Amino acid sequence: MRDPFPFPPIPALAKATQPWADRLSLPTLPLHVHEVIGAAAFYTFVHVVVSPIVSNLFFSKYYPRHSRSKKANWDTHVVSLVQSTLINVLALWVMYADKERAAMDWEQRIWGYTGASGMIQALACGYFVWDLGITLMNFDIFGFGLLAHAVSALVVYSFGFRPFLNYYSTTFILYELSTPFLNIHWFFDKLNMTGSRAQLYNGIALLVTFFCCRLIWGTWQSIAVYKDMWQAVHRAPTPQYIQSYYNTTSSTLDAENVILFAAKPEPIPVWLALLYVASNLTLNTLNWFWFFKMISAVRKRFVPQDETKEEKVDVAAGKGETEAKSTATEQAKRPVIVNRHRRQNSIEDLIPDNEELREGTIQ
Numbered sequence: 001m002r003d004p005f006p007f008p009p010i011p012a013l014a015k016a017t018q019p020w021a022d023r024l025s026l027p028t029l030p031l032h033v034h035e036v037i038g039a040a041a042f043y044t045f046v047h048v049v050v051s052p053i054v055s056n057l058f059f060s061k062y063y064p065r066h067s068r069s070k071k072a073n074w075d076t077h078v079v080s081l082v083q084s085t086l087i088n089v090l091a092l093w094v095m096y097a098d099k100e101r102a103a104m105d106w107e108q109r110i111w112g113y114t115g116a117s118g119m120i121q122a123l124a125c126g127y128f129v130w131d132l133g134i135t136l137m138n139f140d141i142f143g144f145g146l147l148a149h150a151v152s153a154l155v156v157y158s159f160g161f162r163p164f165l166n167y168y169s170t171t172f173i174l175y176e177l178s179t180p181f182l183n184i185h186w187f188f189d190k191l192n193m194t195g196s197r198a199q200l201y202n203g204i205a206l207l208v209t210f211f212c213c214r215l216i217w218g219t220w221q222s223i224a225v226y227k228d229m230w231q232a233v234h235r236a237p238t239p240q241y242i243q244s245y246y247n248t249t250s251s252t253l254d255a256e257n258v259i260l261f262a263a264k265p266e267p268i269p270v271w272l273a274l275l276y277v278a279s280n281l282t283l284n285t286l287n288w289f290w291f292f293k294m295i296s297a298v299r300k301r302f303v304p305q306d307e308t309k310e311e312k313v314d315v316a317a318g319k320g321e322t323e324a325k326s327t328a329t330e331q332a333k334r335p336v337i338v339n340r341h342r343r344q345n346s347i348e349d350l351i352p353d354n355e356e357l358r359e360g361t362i363q
């Protein structure tokens with residue numbers, strides 16, 4: 001499937017990128033660099049312009065315009081909500097519409113390329129470029145966890161321009177299916193809607209999508225990509241296999257020629273496989289870490305607390321010292337039961353808040 005992005009590559013930009021693409025062995029980068037830059041610029045615009053304007057217009061009572069850390073958190077949640085919604089829709093559409101991608105075997109999943117999958121990885125790279133920049137500028141707010149996430153994700157998706165694992169660009173971006181619900185949950189808290197029925201339904205959707213897309217789907221697809229890479233480290237497609245797909249007389253992109261950029265493929269280098277596995281394991285480890293933070297929040301919030309408390313004795317200012325000591329002793333002998341009003345447990349107890357995660361948002 002050809003790249004469905006509405007704007008074609010910019011010749012001058014593609015030409016300027018070509019030397020870097022040749023040096024880094026990223027032959028498809030010039031075809032998509034305008035999408036990377038465009039996505040990074042778009043998300044920067046949403047962060048700097050759209051979020052403050054819309055938030056001040058509709059949520060002026062809650063928008064923390066005077067606090068740097070709280071404002072950064074708010075604006076990045078807006079960008080994350082926009083990005084995750086957009087990329088999920090596009091990725092699901094590509095997985096449905098890209099017939100060449102759906103028919104790929106393991107060789108094509110490693111060395112193959114379609115323009116539609118290239119667009120997804122380019123838009124994802126653009127977001128992670130923005131994410132890396134904003135995390136570095138606000139490292140004291142977001143911390144090492146999100147920095148590791150941004151670096152790992154950018155490295156993994158940049159490999160697709162070799163092309164390498166172009167097939168899996170849409171597969172792993174579906175981690176983002178849980179992100180809109182996470183951002184909505186966060187905004188419910190900030191809009192004083194904690195415990196509302198809307199947050200209840202959103203919380204259920206968050207837990208289900210997080211567990212299914214990040215842990216079940218993510219772990220399953222990680223095993224699949226490890227199996228493909230294990231084969232690719234030890235052998236490459238044969239010349240006969242390549243000849244059946246590669247049109248040596250064509251100088252244009254052919255949507256049906258999924259290995260157009262693999263004229264002479266070699267087994268993938270071990271360092272590349274190890275680097276990809278390390279980045280992938282980092283992302284999966286963060287996902288499991290965040291999931292267990294949720295479990296920790298459940299255990300902490302559902303452990304019964306001691307409901308008895310000794311009441312402090314206040315001595316009236318006008319009473320004598322002896323009387324005061326006598327009163328204090330007498331009061332101390334009488335345990336006072338303080339009935340605390342305990343609210344009913346609800347689904348929001350399952351979701352760790354920003355203070356509990358300390359890494360900011362789950363991207």
